[in-house]
Amino acid sequence: MRLSRYFLPVLKEDPKEAQIVSHRYMLRAGMIKQQSAGIYSWLPLGLRVLNRIQQIVNEEQIRAGHVPVLMPTLQSADLWRESGRYDAYGPEMLRIKDRHDREMLYGPTNEEMITDMFRAHVSSYKSLPLTLYQIQWKFRDEMRPRFGVMRGREFLMKDGYNFDLTKEDALHAYNRHMVSYLRTYERMGLTAIPMRADSGPIGGEDTHEFLVLAQTGESEVFYDARVTELKLGDRSVDYDNREEVKAVCDEFTTLYARTDETHDEGIFAEVPEEHRRVARGIEVGQIFYFGTKYSEAMGATVVSPEGKQIPVEMGSHGIGVSRLIGAIIEASHDDKGIIWPEGVTPFPVGIVNLKQGDAATDAACDALYKGLAAKGLEALYDDRDERAGAKFATMDLIGLPWRITVGPRGLANGVVEVTSRRTGLSEEMSAEAAIAKIAAIYENI
């Protein structure tokens, strides 16, 4: 993408309304624009990150054997009356009347609708196990929306729902989701710790939240420091193998890690003092096992192998897709701007032309741009007629992990400069070597 043909409205000043760094940088880097309180437009750069996050979530859901669907944003109030949640849900639910005065709502979550979809179409245990998921916009009418996409009202969320014959099967689905989430977050460059939590309005007893440690987090968290060193890495996990999946869950949930809702001072005191940590965290996902809460209320039953009608065992599982962008920035930035992990960066690399309009420099940049494209890497090429300082400041602010700088002096020596956003270190090399280096970095991402 050539910057001269793109829409990247970066701001020089810090917006007054932004209290936390992710909100500030998302506005300054031209990623989002507020349209109403807690409601944002996604500008081109922000949308690229949002799409990249969706892609990772989708890939890991498919890998775990889950099947994508897409439910509408508006739901009928009657469906929520069946579960009893229409009256129980507070003012965060946006209630709407259509032109025929029918009561609707903008879905804050989809347990009722997915249960309705299930009961309409599935009647035998032979169709189980089944996990359906979607990535769709949701709405929660927060009293005081703030912190940009971290606590917005209209937000993008992945929500998945498992349907199983037995509690044992449903707990395997729970574990399978935990492992798939661990891999999802790691691919985004995040350390997200599964913590015992409270189930809130979803219901059920078993639930873990995934938290990214950050000073700006809304939750107080208590954990054993050794839990932050655990990594799934690139080990392969067979999602059909219950023991293997459970072993991974045990590895990640044995050390103490709880939110304030479930924190227990007595058990925490048993953690060796040098490992005991109290900090703040950003919730980026949550998984639930709630058994037959919705299937009983809504009559979602299957015929068992013994010929009996039994309600299905269920759980639900969410990832805050739009909120994740805020969490990633909170976890990865410096005073010049964002530092994107390679897994989610809007562009893999930026090209800075130090002498726009100079025939040789322009030609070298063009060749570099095409060479990267031939490797499947779309660079963001700053081809504007701007000073080098302004170009560097923009690149630092928007946080592409790699930058290639091309100028007449380097070209005279047959080199360009490759710079890491994270370390700030630069290396000179031929354009061919630069392309090969960037391609190698992204080969397995």
Add this chain to the structure above:
Amino acid sequence: MRLSRYFLPVLKEDPKEAQIVSHRYMLRAGMIKQQSAGIYSWLPLGLRVLNRIQQIVNEEQIRAGHVPVLMPTLQSADLWRESGRYDAYGPEMLRIKDRHDREMLYGPTNEEMITDMFRAHVSSYKSLPLTLYQIQWKFRDEMRPRFGVMRGREFLMKDGYNFDLTKEDALHAYNRHMVSYLRTYERMGLTAIPMRADSGPIGGEDTHEFLVLAQTGESEVFYDARVTELKLGDRSVDYDNREEVKAVCDEFTTLYARTDETHDEGIFAEVPEEHRRVARGIEVGQIFYFGTKYSEAMGATVVSPEGKQIPVEMGSHGIGVSRLIGAIIEASHDDKGIIWPEGVTPFPVGIVNLKQGDAATDAACDALYKGLAAKGLEALYDDRDERAGAKFATMDLIGLPWRITVGPRGLANGVVEVTSRRTGLSEEMSAEAAIAKIAAIYENI
């Protein structure tokens, strides 16, 4: 995808509520489920087609140099008061109050919001030309929703908006959209004819609708039959070349083709009688040039090269993404079910195992499945323990353009059977040849 692990709830009976063939087949093939009047969930098979259509739309927009953004579904009423449309828009607009009693609406279109985004960030002619587009859910509270996704209330639409310095530039943007739309529809296997139309609540004088001919179409259309023979084909068009783009538009819009809104009996009478046609059409897109209607009302100006503040010239351009699925089915089906064009099919090919459980047949199907996957083709493999007749009926209903049938008798002769859904013709060949044949069909799609 193995059917035993998928969610494909096909119906044997024709649903009573479905009056037209696309609605009937989308329900029967397990593509959608109605959740409220005119509001649908997308089941896995339907979602795959929806995603495929979005991919084609995106690719052709990017090819034309347009830049993707994403706006929220909910908008502030105040924004629509600026253009005067909040009061002018009828009961099709879904009006909402949030918990603080602020007036909101579920966007039926986005001219106001995109103009707001533009005025907030662009101030100089140097940023022009600029075309921004999105694919997002919209809501129109139809009095009587019907015909499935063809006249739904919550629907997915691509809407794009061009910002230009002069009327001449804006008309080039209009032409560029026309050509990109022609290519978009052709890639979906559709003949969509640009017809002179009426601009309705969007406003402006220049507008074309794109219509797919179908008996169930809601519009009466009048055209010269020779217009249906025009094809863009695989000619390359340089979207920056105004003359080249205009020549394509002239080619497609010179022959008579109008909706009833703009039909002129006098001019129509000049079409040679043997070419004169009156038929019905489904609207699948529309492009508008409306000049400064919104930019003047909302103060979206730029500084011109002469240093003057002038309102930008604009147009907007829509494709009915979810509705297209209905239109494609109306245009391509038979009495057994859907016949997907290769460009939009949910799976490129189906595999039918005639003797599930037979070790040799199962192994041959597995090898075929993996061989296709190695070519980047995800087959839908019917590995259920069902009669051959039921498997064939399902494949015919869901309409994958190619089917490979594997049974013990063929395997004894070293062959499988490759069948075209469109012609019904079958050919026997080795599994390797079948893979090569299917791969060749999809090579340029």
